[in-house]
Amino acid sequence: MRRYGVRLLPLMLVLAVLPARLAAQDTPERVVQRYYEAIKAGDYAATAAMMHPEALDQIKTMFTSMAAAFADQDPDEMEQFLGVRTAADLEKLPAQEVFARMLKSTVGAQEELRQVLATAEVTVLGSVPEGETSHVLYRNKMSMMGMEMNQVQVASVKRHEGQWKVLLTADLSGMMGALGGLTGGGDEP
Amino acid sequence: MRTLIRTAALAAALLSLAPAAAAAQTQTPEQAARAYFQHLRAGDISAIAQAMHPAALQSLKDSLMPLVAEISARHGGGEGPMGMDAGAMGALAPDALYQLMLMGLFSEIDLQAAQGALDIRPLGTLPAGPDLAHVVYAVTLPVAGHGVEMKQVLTMRRHEGAWKVDSGTGISALVNSGLLPLLFSAAVAEELGGDDDEDEDDDGGR
Numbered sequence: 574m575r576r577y578g579v580r581l582l583p584l585m586l587v588l589a590v591l592p593a594r595l596a597a598q599d600t601p602e603r604v605v606q607r608y609y610e611a612i613k614a615g616d617y618a619a620t621a622a623m624m625h626p627e628a629l630d631q632i633k634t635m636f637t638s639m640a641a642a643f644a645d646q647d648p649d650e651m652e653q654f655l656g657v658r659t660a661a662d663l664e665k666l667p668a669q670e671v672f673a674r675m676l677k678s679t680v681g682a683q684e685e686l687r688q689v690l691a692t693a694e695v696t697v698l699g700s701v702p703e704g705e706t707s708h709v710l711y712r713n714k715m716s717m718m719g720m721e722m723n724q725v726q727v728a729s730v731k732r733h734e735g736q737w738k739v740l741l742t743a744d745l746s747g748m749m750g751a752l753g754g755l756t757g758g759g760d761e762p
Numbered sequence: 763m764r765t766l767i768r769t770a771a772l773a774a775a776l777l778s779l780a781p782a783a784a785a786a787q788t789q790t791p792e793q794a795a796r797a798y799f800q801h802l803r804a805g806d807i808s809a810i811a812q813a814m815h816p817a818a819l820q821s822l823k824d825s826l827m828p829l830v831a832e833i834s835a836r837h838g839g840g841e842g843p844m845g846m847d848a849g850a851m852g853a854l855a856p857d858a859l860y861q862l863m864l865m866g867l868f869s870e871i872d873l874q875a876a877q878g879a880l881d882i883r884p885l886g887t888l889p890a891g892p893d894l895a896h897v898v899y900a901v902t903l904p905v906a907g908h909g910v911e912m913k914q915v916l917t918m919r920r921h922e923g924a925w926k927v928d929s930g931t932g933i934s935a936l937v938n939s940g941l942l943p944l945l946f947s948a949a950v951a952e953e954l955g956g957d958d959d960e961d962e963d964d965d966g967g968r
Contacts, residue, residue: 710898727915
């Protein structure tokens, strides 16, 4: 019996490590395809889990800055949007949770938008590498307000702890700097 | 009658502005994209239209004309968008109509500041067959004195040996042709600059 245990040990180890290895072998294309499948399915926790920590931090910083500027004026709206009433409460939330809540209260709360996304056809075309980042191109076909949209778009992914994670399409830190005049914060140009 | 004369004058002006030089046949998709971005930066409407794939411009025209007719009908069949009636606009060639639209767009929104300061950096190309390629590029926009970087795609399709910008079908062609970052930049600048005015309007309207 002990011999069987010894023989089975390597197999058990392989099985234990397998999911991690499979994830590490994920291609940028597969990750982006799964990312949009999660959005289409309304699984915002899974969507947030696929985001790169850099991107999540940018989102959290943006909302924390906005909350610091506006939460006192309308805590009810803040609670409706992110489930917290103050900037301090928002600061305590993990960045991944902030992003998931943001998706839920924006995309998830709008039936029309959810329907548009649910019927969207996302076809990954390939990727263009740039250093440790990979830019994945995909064709997005959707129908919105009676108009057919057919666009090639790009989503960038970057490795984090062996896995490809999705980046933001636009640099929010620059945008926050630009919006500094509105929030009363932001850095100098 | 006055509209017709204006249309004819505009068409003649647009045709005379069209560059005689054909696009280089040996360009790669990325080089053609770079040239296109230079036209965009310079605000060279004629060169921008020349760089577009004819099928994309035709599709844009086909999608726009019903809207133009509707707007024109709302005005009792008189002037439609940009002071022209639907018939006059329909008579324009797709590239002339596109130039007219760009002229209207560029005059409506203050794009000049954004155009000159645009920093566009092609990152690579994804070929999709012998006549189709997607160029990924990073564009840094000047927004209220800050640089905001966005990643975008410009699809290039070969036409008569030269790579042309294929902005796709329908009205989405307008935003697929590299104009989206410019419009975004101008819209944010307008939002930041026009905040006081907007408040006044809001107060006045209530």
